[in-house]
Amino acid sequence: MNVVLFVIVGLGCLVIFLATCLFALIIRSSYLNKKEYDYIISQGIIAEATIKSMSQTGSFTNNNPCAIVGLLIHKDGSVLETSVRVVVPVTKVPDIQVGKKISIKYLETEKGVKVAVPGFRFS
Secondary structure (H helix, E strand, C coil): CHHHHHHHHHHHHHHHHHHHHHHHHHHHHHHHHHHHHHHHHHHCEEEEEEEEEEEEEEEEECCEEEEEEEEEEEECCEEEEEEEEEECCHHHHHHCCCCCEEEEEEEEECCEEEEEECCECEC
């Protein structure tokens, strides 16, 4: 009887520990996304981009849909193609339609182009 109780309590503690670790990873990821977004907004180069595609991810942040937006960035006579995952506030859905030109900020890094769309934070 004592062994069964010990196993149940041990498993309960393990589940609580794993849930806490998962929650910490989610919070850390959210913090890093905000930090990266803020850095690109403050240090990035302003450019014009055309929205090439837009697809919903099926997830929501604060009841606002998350979307993957495909962009064509017009830079110094050349065009860069990239995509960014953003939270689209419901009131700004008309501002982010396929074919529309928007202002963005970008940074070129060793890993590729990092893009931030002012007013639409990362998801």
